[in-house]
Amino acid sequence: MAKCCEFCGRGIEGFKRNTRKYCDDNCKQLAYYARQGMTWGKNELSGKSDLSLNVKSDFTLSDKGHADSEEKTFVAHQTITPQTEKQAENVKPAAQPKQNAPVRQPYCKVESALLLAIDRNRDRFEKYFSCPEQFWTRDAIACAKWVTIRVRCLLENILRLSRLGYTDLQTIKQLSGALNDLTEAVDFRAISAFYPFAEFVLDLKMKFQGMLGQIKVGRVSFHLSPERKAQFMAYRFIVADFVPKCKFSELDFSDGIKAELRKEFEARTRKEGQDDDQ
Amino acid sequence: MKTTINVPVKTLSVPLDLLMDIVRIITENNVPNRIKGVSVKENILWLDVKLALDHPNRKEIVSNINSLLEEYQIYVNGSPNNMDFSAHSEDDF
Numbered sequence: 001m002a003k004c005c006e007f008c009g010r011g012i013e014g015f016k017r018n019t020r021k022y023c024d025d026n027c028k029q030l031a032y033y034a035r036q037g038m039t040w041g042k043n044e045l046s047g048k049s050d051l052s053l054n055v056k057s058d059f060t061l062s063d064k065g066h067a068d069s070e071e072k073t074f075v076a077h078q079t080i081t082p083q084t085e086k087q088a089e090n091v092k093p094a095a096q097p098k099q100n101a102p103v104r105q106p107y108c109k110v111e112s113a114l115l116l117a118i119d120r121n122r123d124r125f126e127k128y129f130s131c132p133e134q135f136w137t138r139d140a141i142a143c144a145k146w147v148t149i150r151v152r153c154l155l156e157n158i159l160r161l162s163r164l165g166y167t168d169l170q171t172i173k174q175l176s177g178a179l180n181d182l183t184e185a186v187d188f189r190a191i192s193a194f195y196p197f198a199e200f201v202l203d204l205k206m207k208f209q210g211m212l213g214q215i216k217v218g219r220v221s222f223h224l225s226p227e228r229k230a231q232f233m234a235y236r237f238i239v240a241d242f243v244p245k246c247k248f249s250e251l252d253f254s255d256g257i258k259a260e261l262r263k264e265f266e267a268r269t270r271k272e273g274q275d276d277d278q
Numbered sequence: 279m280k281t282t283i284n285v286p287v288k289t290l291s292v293p294l295d296l297l298m299d300i301v302r303i304i305t306e307n308n309v310p311n312r313i314k315g316v317s318v319k320e321n322i323l324w325l326d327v328k329l330a331l332d333h334p335n336r337k338e339i340v341s342n343i344n345s346l347l348e349e350y351q352i353y354v355n356g357s358p359n360n361m362d363f364s365a366h367s368e369d370d371f
Contacts, residue, residue, distance in 0.1 A: 107338040240357030
């Protein structure tokens with residue numbers, strides 16, 4: 001049975017074992033170098049000693065489709081010839097580096113996608129809450145603070161639910177009710193035209209209303225997508241200096257700031273009246 | 279007599295949000311590590327890392343991990359006027 005050398009293509013003659021792959025030890029060694037990716041001249045080891053075949057491969061590699069340029073490409077590209085094979089025999093492979101010595105490779109800094117997204121969301125609206133006097137009047141700032149306290153409370157609670165990973169229908173109902181009341185409040189409607197989070201709050205209200213329609217059982221899983229989480233964290237960070245953190249149970253989402261001031265006034269006058277009676 | 283150098287073990291509190299990023303740094307740089315524990319309530323994972331003093335990219339790794347953890351702490355607990363949070367110092371590694 002005729003067999004060909006896997007490297008040079010010549011026929012293998014007089015072989016004793018049928019698993020022989022190469023015609024001689026030279027081809028075997030050169031095949032090993034080729035497998036290791038070692039190159040000789042401008043071409044990788046091709047193992048083809050047939051000149052016509054070499055010209056064809058060079059013609060293809062040089063990307064020139066004209067027959068009259070074959071000779072030029074043949075000269076330009078070093079191919080395997082009997083002479084270069086002899087040169088290859090005398091060249092030893094490069095010494096391998098010591099395995100125990102730590103090799104310094106360029107360090108690729110890892111950036112967190114979440115933190116980058118938070119930065120992007122933060123850049124958009126931070127200026128309104130860090131320097132509100134530049135954008136709003138005093139009355140508008142008071143209304144904005146009333147709304148933002150509640151927005152911050154909702155952000156904190158939604159992020160907490162996301163950390164827990166689950167919630168119940170009752171909590172969703174409470175949050176949805178709070179969002180409805182907030183968007184209907186006088187102060188929210190007064191500043192919604194220029195309040196940075198107005199669209200965000202309205203969008204949140206729609207999302208929670210949609211959730212209420214879908215939830216039938218008591219306990220459900222609750223997760224924020226990475227983009228949403230980054231948005232929530234960014235907005236919470238922005239308003240952290242503008243308004244304090246308050247508990248959900250301590251806040252009334254329906255009345256505006258004037259209603260709060262009225263309640264405080266009534267409580268004060270009631271107290272003064274009791275003092276006078278005493 | 280062979281002299282051995284004890285490599286200090288540093289325990290990192292890795293929040294779940296940053297877990298993939300920190301683990302990526304550690305695995306890409308072949309830093310020996312061991313999971314010490316988790317806190318389900320706080321959503322954090324405690325990771326012991328052993329960063330050798332002669333590690334080729336030691337400074338960069340420490341700086342990368344610290345910057346991620348600090349920035350996260352700032353966004354969770356801080357505010358624009360209060361950004362003084364240092365999760366770990368470089369000497370602690």
